[in-house]
Amino acid sequence: MSKPIADFFLDLESEYNCIQKSLIDINDNIKKITGKEIRNRKFDDKRNRNRPRFRESFAPNHGRRFGVTRKRTYNDNDEVDDYSDDEGITSKKSLQSQVVTTLQEPKERDQVLKEQKDDKKLLSRNKRMLGHLMGTLEKFRSEESKRKDVQKRVEIEERLDQAAEEEREAVKKEQEKLYQERQLKMKKMKCLEQKLQIAEIHQEWEKSQQFKKDFIETKNKPNIFWMPVQHNTETLKRLQETKDKYRIVIAEKRAKVLKELSDIDDLFQLKQNEKVDDAQKNNQENEKNGHEISMIENFSNQTNNIATNDDRHLL
Numbered sequence: 001m002s003k004p005i006a007d008f009f010l011d012l013e014s015e016y017n018c019i020q021k022s023l024i025d026i027n028d029n030i031k032k033i034t035g036k037e038i039r040n041r042k043f044d045d046k047r048n049r050n051r052p053r054f055r056e057s058f059a060p061n062h063g064r065r066f067g068v069t070r071k072r073t074y075n076d077n078d079e080v081d082d083y084s085d086d087e088g089i090t091s092k093k094s095l096q097s098q099v100v101t102t103l104q105e106p107k108e109r110d111q112v113l114k115e116q117k118d119d120k121k122l123l124s125r126n127k128r129m130l131g132h133l134m135g136t137l138e139k140f141r142s143e144e145s146k147r148k149d150v151q152k153r154v155e156i157e158e159r160l161d162q163a164a165e166e167e168r169e170a171v172k173k174e175q176e177k178l179y180q181e182r183q184l185k186m187k188k189m190k191c192l193e194q195k196l197q198i199a200e201i202h203q204e205w206e207k208s209q210q211f212k213k214d215f216i217e218t219k220n221k222p223n224i225f226w227m228p229v230q231h232n233t234e235t236l237k238r239l240q241e242t243k244d245k246y247r248i249v250i251a252e253k254r255a256k257v258l259k260e261l262s263d264i265d266d267l268f269q270l271k272q273n274e275k276v277d278d279a280q281k282n283n284q285e286n287e288k289n290g291h292e293i294s295m296i297e298n299f300s301n302q303t304n305n306i307a308t309n310d311d312r313h314l315l
Helices: 005-034 109-118 120-212 233-314
Strands: none
Touching: 005 120, 005 233, 120 233
């Protein structure tokens, strides 16, 4: 391996410090979101709210929709017997009288207006009728204005509820995103801690092996490392053999350590991919369930609208 284990250890330590700093920033953002004062507004179901309902009737007999009374009428030509048959007196038949109307000359418009002005009873009657009509019209205008004001307040309240709901959902999504990112960073830090521990152990071992390369190792057991005061051909040869031996030992050990660190990364990535797949499956199931729920709610809303329209027609 061309890259020393010390440099690899420094790279891991630098990556660990960067993730630790980003984790601190994520924690600060979560604190800002969760510590934010959101309006104290209850998000109840709209169907449970006590909203005014527009089932008002402008007719004076609003309370008598179904109890309609009818008066029995009699024909003027019907004959009513004043005596019973038991008394033996026969009823007299009535004769129909013929009324002959005499033709009157039509009055002129000025004359009719003059007569109406002189008739005080007619004038007072017309004033009363006009007053009643104006009062009824004013009542209709007042009720229509109240109805529009109530409807406008309801629409404003619904828009405020919708805006608050959207804000709450946005904060919730941002909070969930930060928590997921924080969880990922913490797992990454644990993975780096494990890799740093392995790299540190190998670094200490490699330092001890590098020290042996500067001495001559004896072939007899136990091995003894020694260095002559003055080298000759044989000692230089034995020294080179010791250096070559421990260079190979260090290289093999370093390759095993790097393979172990790579396996740790692969295992971490595999777990992350499995979690992503599970999250996608859950999202698909939630979307499917949400689609079914929305279809049921739309059907329910259509049914409620039809029932409300029928009630308004009845009113």
